[in-house]
Amino acid sequence: MTDHNSLPNSTPDVTSADLAATSIREMILEGHFMPGDRLHQDQLAETLGVSRTPLRTALARLAQDGLIDYEPNRGYRIRRFLVTDIREAFTVRANLEGLACRLAAESGMSRSDRDRLMTLVEEGDRILSNRVLDISQLPAYRRMNVEFHETIINAAGNRWIGRFVHQSHNVPLVSDRVILWDDFGVIHRSHDDHHRIAKALADGDGVRAQNLMSEHVIYAGQLLADRLEADPTAALRHAFQDRKAER
Structure with a gap:
């Protein structure tokens, strides 16, 4: 970090x-x-x-x-954002990152990018191997997650996608740095998505990779927005718990 x-x-x-x-x-x-x-x-x-x-x-x-x-x-x-802002920004991000996956697959990802995605997936596997969410491992998982998404965006070969995805991050809770680190089942599902996305990209299946990534981002947005509506204080605490511990 x-x-x-x-x-x-x-x-x-x-x-x-x-x-x-x-x-x-x-x-x-x-x-x-x-x-x-x-x-x-x-x-x-x-x-x-x-x-x-x-x-x-x-x-x-x-x-x-x-x-x-x-x-x-x-x-x-x-700035404070409404939950509707967060839902709408996640919808934009989901479509943009899905498009990035399709373009990356159709243009033929480089061997180094494919290998990097698999290395990142394996890193996530190691972090989750104990099947518990250790708060000390959150920064490493966050770094892995950010690099996974950035690698695909860069591989798309369209600088506007990256620019607009980063613009969506200006709604802070929409950033790929935000991880709700309190439910192993949710994190495990999310990381399984990484496996499937990386496999679809390695196979050159742009449509499948696009659909998987869009669903991956939409699910994260729905989970966060639902949590914020139910209990904003708890949602923020879990979203930034390792940062709160440092303050």
């Missing part, structure tokens, strides 16, 4: 504001902040090792993207 104590090394075309925006976005998506939390600029500037000017630019950009809200005389807060 990204180390947010300092910004990564920049390239000539990347500004401090760009790096700050990327780091803060990852912190939000990974649950370092909860919906409604206020962002304290002095603390953020110290954590990221940047001055206030690029930080303000970064925050303004994230507000434009819809991740945070600006309140005059009060500063920035993590």
Whole structure:
């Protein structure tokens, strides 16, 4: 997981504001902040090792993207989203990632991408091999899950798919970083989907891979939205429990 104590090394075309925006976005998506939390600029500037000017630019950009809200005389807060927003964003994400699977299969995934997907599936198998959800294993499972989805999106060969999927992540709970780590049966089912998706892609079966991925994402969205409607506090606690433990 990204180390947010300092910004990564920049390239000539990347500004401090760009790096700050990327780091803060990852912190939000990974649950370092909860919906409604206020962002304290002095603390953020110290954590990221940047001055206030690029930080303000970064925050303004994230507000434009819809991740945070600006309140005059009060500063920035993590945006709150309605459950209907989450359901609708998951529908968009499901269709986009399903399309990514079909394009990746039809274009012929590289051997390295196919091998990487299988390695990630095996990593998930190892994490779940004890048939219990160890909280210390959640970060590793999350990293595996993110890389699994990103590998397929990149293999699709269409940069717009990745751009729009990442835009859907601006509804933070829709991000593939969110894992409800409290029901082994649910996690096991989800990881079984990874097996089937990887197999369909390896077989070049784009339609099956598309349908499997769409259902995989829709199921995750329905589960999360239903949990939020039934008990928002508990759902947020389970979605970000390893992050809450660090706070």
